Amino acid sequence: MLEAVSAMASVMGDPYLLGLITATTVLGIVIGVLPGLGATTGAALLLPFTLTMDPVHAIAVLATLYVSATFAGSITAILINTPGTSAAAATTFDGFPLAQRGEAGRALGIAVVSSTIGGIFSILVLCLAAPMLAKVAYEFRPPEYFALTVFGLSMLASVGAGGAVKNLIGGVFGVWLATIGAERVTSIERFMFGNYELYEGLSFVPVMIGLFAISELLVQSKHAHRVANMVTLKAVKLPSREDYKRIWKTIARSSGIGTFIGILPAEGATVASMIGYSEARRWSKKRDEFGKGSIEGIAGAEAANNAATGGAMVPTMVLGIPGSGTTAIILVGLMVHGLRPGPYLFTEQVESVYQIFGAMLVANVIFLGMGLYAAKLFARISLVPTAILWPIVFALSVIGAYALSASLLDVWIALIFGVVGFFARRHGFSVAPIAVGLILGHMVEVNLQNSLKMFDGAWWMILTQPLALLFLVLAFLGLFGSQLVKLLTRSSRAS
Amino acid sequence: MRPLIVPGILAAVSAVIIYMALQLKLSPPMIVGHSMQPRSFPIFLMVINLILIGILAWECFRSPPKPVEIEGATTWVSISLFAAFYFLTTYADFFIAIAVVMFILSTSWGERRLHVAALISVTVPLTLFLLFDEVLKIRFPRGLITNWYYG
Numbered sequence: 001m002l003e004a005v006s007a008m009a010s011v012m013g014d015p016y017l018l019g020l021i022t023a024t025t026v027l028g029i030v031i032g033v034l035p036g037l038g039a040t041t042g043a044a045l046l047l048p049f050t051l052t053m054d055p056v057h058a059i060a061v062l063a064t065l066y067v068s069a070t071f072a073g074s075i076t077a078i079l080i081n082t083p084g085t086s087a088a089a090a091t092t093f094d095g096f097p098l099a100q101r102g103e104a105g106r107a108l109g110i111a112v113v114s115s116t117i118g119g120i121f122s123i124l125v126l127c128l129a130a131p132m133l134a135k136v137a138y139e140f141r142p143p144e145y146f147a148l149t150v151f152g153l154s155m156l157a158s159v160g161a162g163g164a165v166k167n168l169i170g171g172v173f174g175v176w177l178a179t180i181g182a183e184r185v186t187s188i189e190r191f192m193f194g195n196y197e198l199y200e201g202l203s204f205v206p207v208m209i210g211l212f213a214i215s216e217l218l219v220q221s222k223h224a225h226r227v228a229n230m231v232t233l234k235a236v237k238l239p240s241r242e243d244y245k246r247i248w249k250t251i252a253r254s255s256g257i258g259t260f261i262g263i264l265p266a267e268g269a270t271v272a273s274m275i276g277y278s279e280a281r282r283w284s285k286k287r288d289e290f291g292k293g294s295i296e297g298i299a300g301a302e303a304a305n306n307a308a309t310g311g312a313m314v315p316t317m318v319l320g321i322p323g324s325g326t327t328a329i330i331l332v333g334l335m336v337h338g339l340r341p342g343p344y345l346f347t348e349q350v351e352s353v354y355q356i357f358g359a360m361l362v363a364n365v366i367f368l369g370m371g372l373y374a375a376k377l378f379a380r381i382s383l384v385p386t387a388i389l390w391p392i393v394f395a396l397s398v399i400g401a402y403a404l405s406a407s408l409l410d411v412w413i414a415l416i417f418g419v420v421g422f423f424a425r426r427h428g429f430s431v432a433p434i435a436v437g438l439i440l441g442h443m444v445e446v447n448l449q450n451s452l453k454m455f456d457g458a459w460w461m462i463l464t465q466p467l468a469l470l471f472l473v474l475a476f477l478g479l480f481g482s483q484l485v486k487l488l489t490r491s492s493r494a495s
Numbered sequence: 496m497r498p499l500i501v502p503g504i505l506a507a508v509s510a511v512i513i514y515m516a517l518q519l520k521l522s523p524p525m526i527v528g529h530s531m532q533p534r535s536f537p538i539f540l541m542v543i544n545l546i547l548i549g550i551l552a553w554e555c556f557r558s559p560p561k562p563v564e565i566e567g568a569t570t571w572v573s574i575s576l577f578a579a580f581y582f583l584t585t586y587a588d589f590f591i592a593i594a595v596v597m598f599i600l601s602t603s604w605g606e607r608r609l610h611v612a613a614l615i616s617v618t619v620p621l622t623l624f625l626l627f628d629e630v631l632k633i634r635f636p637r638g639l640i641t642n643w644y645y646g
Binding site: 049051052163165166168169172173175176179183185186188190191217218221222385386387388390391392394395396398399402403406408411412415418419422426427428445448449450452453455456457 | 505512520522526530531533536537541544548550554560563566567569572573577593597598600602605611612619620630631632633634635636
């Protein structure tokens with residue numbers, strides 16, 4: 001424990017890292033306030049810039065961006081009724097009405113304080129839960145890992161904007177993408193079309209840039225001529241004592257909800273904020289204020305979405321299973337920098353892990369200050385014309401896709417996945433399941449192969465492993481639980 | 496029939512993948528052992544997908560989704576620019592391609608100040624080139640400008 005505290009505190013003694021965290025917090029807020037960009041696209045664009053950094057610094061930068069961009073979405077949600085990130089969508093319900101009543105400063109103050117408390121709470125939980133989970137995961141063998149990844153994939157049913165079936169189809173296509181390249185055991189080439197640059201498989205980075213950044217560019221092309229109007233903001237106000245009295249329970253509840261939702265594989269800040277908001281409404285004594293500028297509504301959504309950031313890092317770091325679209329990119333960052341995600345990270349690189357957690361903690365404190373004193377300035381950035389912003393995103397995307405392997409093929413892959421992602425989104429498919437499927441695909445196949453070897457081809461022996469069985473049952477319940485409940489209710493009513 | 500177009504396309508893609516997987520070489524049993532053949536996993540995945548697509552088709556048939564709006568001209572121009580980017584990169588230069596695409600993208604998206612669009616289209620790729628080349632030490636593909644720069 002002392003080792004963890006000292007590693008986290010060491011962030012404060014590293015001026016270079018501190019400078020990086022501050023700069024990335026500013027960048028994260030800028031990315032968060034720009035409608036359409038968001039934490040996931042921002043992380044995909046930033047990843048190539050971290051290539052020459054020390055691994056800990058690189059991951060700290062990505063984690064900081066995740067935290068700050070998630071918070072920043074609330075600034076535009078409150079001031080221009082456009083959530084900078086999808087995680088801030090629930091903040092618009094009450095943030096904008098409160099701003100329209102001339103209380104934009106109060107709304108932003110509540111948002112920034114709730115976000116900070118939610119974020120710090122989740123990092124403390126991360127520091128306590130991650131090593132404990134790592135101890136359990138240390139005992140995992142291929143059958144348990146296989147079942148766990150299947151559980152992670154089953155959770156895709158609820159990730160992103162598409163329906164459950166569409167998300168699962170996207171996830172399965174993502175897993176298939178992971179089979180492109182030479183097969184690990186036999187070296188037989190699969191789906192390479194004679195292109196030997198694909199021998200090692202599809203690179204994650206260009207696929208992520210394509211799915212998140214390029215496809216978003218095409219989505220934004222429909223809003224190319226949109227003009228946003230900003231509510232007047234004089235200054236951000238810290239919540240009053242009366243405000244605190246009204247929202248502290250909501251913040252505490254939403255911090256817990258957000259952290260828990262974040263820990264679930266493939267769930268993320270958007271789901272957390274929606275649940276945080278609806279729970280705030282359910283427990284409120286002034287339910288009729290919701291939708292008209294309730295401060296509990298803002299606090300409920302904001303504490304939950306930032307709490308999900310720390311929660312989502314738990315399965316990412318401990319199990320190698322991303323907790324959200326952005327953590328999928330952080331996971332890619334870990335791999336690119338040679339840090340093997342999983343329980344071994346907590347024995348072999350324990351200091352690095354806690355430095356990353358420390359960086360996230362510091363980022364929360366920095367964005368508290370920036371949110372209070374510079375929100376007005378950041379909100380102005382959101383008014384940058386789309387006709388200037390998105391061509392810059394295009395340049396960043398193609399150069400970023402090229403940079404990892406100095407390969408033009410990666411640029412074409414990013415563009416192809418951008419177009420595919422755009423049409424998928426147009427037809428109600430979310431791109432996040434494809435990305436998560438691609439990352440988990442290799443794990444699923446390798447652990448299934450190893451399990452079959454362990455049991456001499458008797459696949460059903462996987463079901464005899466208690467933990468593996470538990471994960472598979474959870475996956476089954478996740479997929480069919482609600483239908484089963486409906487069926488049981490119907491049959492009990494009939495009888 | 497219209498609501499079934501998307502499930503139909505997905506089913507066709509899955510079928511093509513199964514066909515391609517069936518064309519993969521079989522590995523000798525002494526290498527594979529008790530594990531799977533390299534073709535087995537992709538086929539298994541696509542069979543699952545076909546089942547899911549069947550459910551999606553049923554859902555679309557029972558309650559047809561709202562028709563998707565036809566993409567506007569700006570979207571098609573943006574997609575066409577990606578193709579132009581490919582040809583410009585291949586036959587001219589990576590950075591010329593980026594600058595041209597940025598300029599056309601910006602103006603077609605409604606930027607009327609041509610000097611601003613031109614300035615952005617030149618300065619952004621130039622800054623990124625210098626950053627990646629000088630700081631991150633990444634060599635860019637040969638072309639008209641990079642040949643001149645690298646010598």
